[in-house]
Amino acid sequence: MRVVTALLLLLSALSFGLGITLPIVHFQKLYFFNETPSLIGLFFGLWDEGSWIIAVAVLLFSILFPLTKLSTVFVSTIAPDNRLSRSSLSRWTGILSKWSMMDVLLVALVIFAAKTSGVADAFTQPGLWFYSISAISGAAAAGILKRNAG
Secondary structure, eight states, rough: OOHHHHHHHHHHHHHHHHHHHOOOEEEEETTEEEEOOOOOHHHHHHHHOOOOHHHHHHIIIIHHHHHHHHHHHHHHHHHOOOHHHHHHHHHHHHHHHHHHHHHHHHHHHHHHHHHSSSEEEEEHHHHHHHHHHHHHHHHHHHHHHHHOOO
């Protein structure tokens, strides 16, 4: 099972990197203006325009929590077979998993707001798909580790 977990973690890490750097959504406003922000670009754009609270929320829930969760699963995979260290890491992974899924809600709200406002059309881009692959493969790896630890 360690080989499957390692492959899932590799897929998750590569997809996470692509997911936060590639465009996640394409906004088309009035047929003339187009924007395709990535998660990192979205953070910096919000920060630059003074929306610091939203920028910090995007940074925490969409970048840092998933990165910390992925790192915790990596460490848990290579941790010694000491049950104490594995169960502690497994518990932290579960806690981080709950908070790192807020990113899905944030992206969904942005797309919903753009579509219902009538100001812009929003279309998903490859960054969102890679980001989703990262979340799913990371969750699968964490699930395998939890099952093997228990």
